Amino acid sequence: MNAPSPSHLLADARTPAAASLSIILLSRGGAYTAGMTELNELASRLQTAMDAAGKSVQLVTAAYVDRAQPTLMEALDLCANAQTILILPVMVPDEASLRRWLHKLIMRWRAGQQSAQQPMPHIVFGQPLLQLQGLTELLTRTVDDALRQPDVPEVLGDDPWEHDPKGWSQVPDHQHHVLWCVGPRCAAKGALQMWPALTRAIRETPALKNSVQPLQTGCQFPCNHGPLMIVYPDGVWYGPMNAESIAPVLTRHVQDREVDEALHVHGPRCLQPN
Structure with a gap:
């Protein structure tokens, strides 16, 4: 008899109402704010699209495994009142060892919820980004659009592209x-x-x-x-x-x-x- 997968261990047998759904877009963090801004914008667009499709969502939020906030634990706290929390990994590549540890982290979070006598949410993981059905077809459709883009633009202003600033070679x-x-x-x-x-x-x-x-x-x-x-x-x-x-x-x-x-x-x- 096969042991249940970690994802199954995170979920109970309930079928919660769609109106009590929260979604966490989970990524790896980085040192720059641009990527965080894009992920927040994606979360906002997803919430708008879900509402337009008649699929009510309490909250769609970004979260990060490392290097940025909110952390997954903080995002789970934000979503704690939902009956279902769906975690959608949007990081590449997906690491099996990291996924196993994330499952343990969630189990610890749920144990904290139990000690606080909070209702237990139904928590599930979505498919890793590179394993999504239709991803290959989506990339195929983007090829023609990409090929219509202009060549790499030249450096704007007076910045000489042949040389970097001298300060970049100086050790602090x-x-x-x-x-x-x-x-x-x-x-x-x-x-x-x-x-x-x-x-x-x-x-x-x-x-x-x-x-x-x-x-x-x-x-x-x-x-x-x-x-x-x-x-x-x-x-x-x-x-x-x-x-x-x-x-x-x-x-x-x-x-x-x-x-x-x-x-x-x-x-x-x-x-x-x-």
Whole structure:
């Protein structure tokens, strides 16, 4: 007897009313706002199209697995009052390991709903984007339209396309890099919400302002210690971080050259003086 798929495990046997449907468009995050704007616009167009087709939807919202907000957990909270939550993955490619972890994340979210004595929504995943029926035919229909487009446009204005700005070749003066993990699991633990606290701590602390460069990263792998903060060139890993611990831990590390033992995960415990 075959075991049920994770998607089946997320859904109960009810057939909820269409009027109590919410949809989450789930994507991978990025460092630029243009992609987030496009996904929000797609969510708005989908809600309009569903309403025009007589398929009432409470909410259509974008959500991100990593690097951006709202996270999937935040989107689930927004949709918690719906009888059915449909998650439509719009990311390419679809990773089986990531999908399995997302199912576990949803199960944990539902467990939280149970402890709060909230009604249990019916949660289902749609097909991965590249597996959608009709996708090949849709791409085929776009070929003729694409071939009618003009050639790649020339650079507008006075920007010489042959050369990049000189500043792009200059290495900044920062002495330390702070790698802040915003991979899926750290994002689920609040890393994205804490990012402004990290940048604010650096901006508002004189000892950090001109010597520390914060960088977001993908998954660093020791996820149970997340949210993770890694300070280089010393190679010290800290976690689990919270918004209140960022400034004191980082200031102590950079200015006083001391490692916070309570949050130390990996790397040297003694630092060389500046």
